[in-house]
Amino acid sequence: MPVVRPATAADLPRIHIVRHGTMENRLLDPTKVTSEEAKWYLDHAIFLVSEDEAGVVQGFTCANHQSGYIWALFVIDGQHRKGHGMALLDTALDRLVAAGLRQSHLTTGAGTAAEAFYAAQGWVNRGRALNGETVFIKALERPQ
Numbered sequence: 816m817p818v819v820r821p822a823t824a825a826d827l828p829r830i831h832i833v834r835h836g837t838m839e840n841r842l843l844d845p846t847k848v849t850s851e852e853a854k855w856y857l858d859h860a861i862f863l864v865s866e867d868e869a870g871v872v873q874g875f876t877c878a879n880h881q882s883g884y885i886w887a888l889f890v891i892d893g894q895h896r897k898g899h900g901m902a903l904l905d906t907a908l909d910r911l912v913a914a915g916l917r918q919s920h921l922t923t924g925a926g927t928a929a930e931a932f933y934a935a936q937g938w939v940n941r942g943r944a945l946n947g948e949t950v951f952i953k954a955l956e957r958p959q
């Protein structure tokens with residue numbers, strides 16, 4: 816079972832490997848995700864990692880507690896379909912609810928596994944954005 820915990824600065828080298836270790840939605844323009852952005856998520860927003868049974872980080876997610884935007888969700892190739900993605904996303908959404916948000920949103924590459932993953936998690940497909948990516952939204956349930 817994946818174990819989700821907050822990321823620390825010590826995780827960043829492994830997170831870098833995970834980020835560049837997926838065939839789909841691979842980062843083509845490295846200037847788009849700067850270390851400043853990663854540091855902001857680490858210091859101010861929601862930055863989580865998922866470990867396997869051996870304590871190795873196999874995935875991570877970053878979410879914006881101010882806007883509800885899921886900025887990143889990546890599980891390294893070879894470790895898919897083991898529950899890391901769902902565990903990370905569920906925990907991130909719990910944190911967004913705790914921050915008072917009622918909706919989350921994200922974009923992802925059209926025709927990717929991620930599209931099927933988000934649809935399976937109940938995200939609503941809102942069609943293509945200007946850059947061709949698919950826009951998803953999800954209403955967040957408030958705790959009873």
Ligand SMILES: CC(C)(COP(=O)(O)OP(=O)(O)OC[C@H]1O[C@@H](n2cnc3c(N)ncnc32)[C@H](O)[C@@H]1OP(=O)(O)O)[C@@H](O)C(=O)NCCC(=O)NCCS
Pocket residue numbers: 837838839840887888889890891894895896897898899900901902921922923924927928929931932935936
């Ligand atoms: C999208 C991603 C994060 C999913 O992570 P994951 O750890 O493989 O997902 P999970 O194991 O938690 O999957 C949970 C459920 O989602 C659905 N799902 C996941 N991958 C799927 C796929 N390729 N096709 C169809 N459904 C899928 C299934 O219902 C799955 O449950 P099951 O395995 O019991 O059938 C992962 O595929 C990934 O990192 N892709 C590359 C990077 C990427 O595209 N990130 C998104 C950028 S926004």
